[in-house]
Amino acid sequence: MSQTTAALRLRRAVARTRQETRDRAPAGRRPEDADDVRGTYATDGALGFDPFPFLRALHDAGSQAVVIGQVAGIMHGSTELTGDLDLLWDGTPDEARALRAALAACGCTALPDLGREQVGYRVTGADGDLCTPALRWGELDVTPCLARAETTRDPAGFTVRYAALDDLIRMRWALGRPKDHRRADELAHLRPTPPHTG
Secondary structure: OOOOHHHHHHHHHHHHHHHHHOOOOOOOOOHHHOOOOOOHHHOHHHOOOOOHHHHHHHHHOOOOOEEEHHHHHHHHOOOOOOOOOEEEOOOOHHHHHHHHHHHHHOOOOOOOOOOOOEEEEEEOOEEEEEEOOOOOEOOEOOHHHHHOOEEEEOOOOOEEEEOOHHHHHHHHHHHOOHHHHHHHHHHHOOOOOOOOOO
16 A cells, blocks of 8 residues: 555545535534534534544644544545544653644643543534543553554645554544444455455
8 A cells, every 4th residue: 555545535535525515514513522423524523524634733742642533544544534532642751742742732621531431522623532542442442553553645745643453443442432333444454455366
């Protein structure tokens, strides 16, 4: 896969979201109000969704946070759109400083409490959750997902870290909501076909 492929997939998905929601009126439903079937694409989070300024700010701040959730799914080839950007980070003071710098650079006026295992945030263009491995994912330990993350180079000149495909599938099954099962099945079909050795 080209080093830019995942970033280009996300750029195409963001453009599609903009196109498909341009005539949708706000309904007063934030991403945290999303149901377990349709997800955040059905909320106001999809209106004007643009994670790229924040992703660039994370890169500029030296953050090692990893994109998870449906944005990571899109980067692997999922066709379902979304309206939020979730991140996994290691919970360390150095990473917290980087996250605060990126949040402030993107218009976050009320910095979230990064001492919590999961906290919501809002910046210009995106809402989402910042999660640490201390958050329960069923029986799954997500700590190794940080080290196994993949990277993609955006054409604008910054790098994005995102969860590896198998880790993302495991996270989906661990969460177990209807949308997670559906998306895990889709992701499983996106696994590369092993080369024929016969």
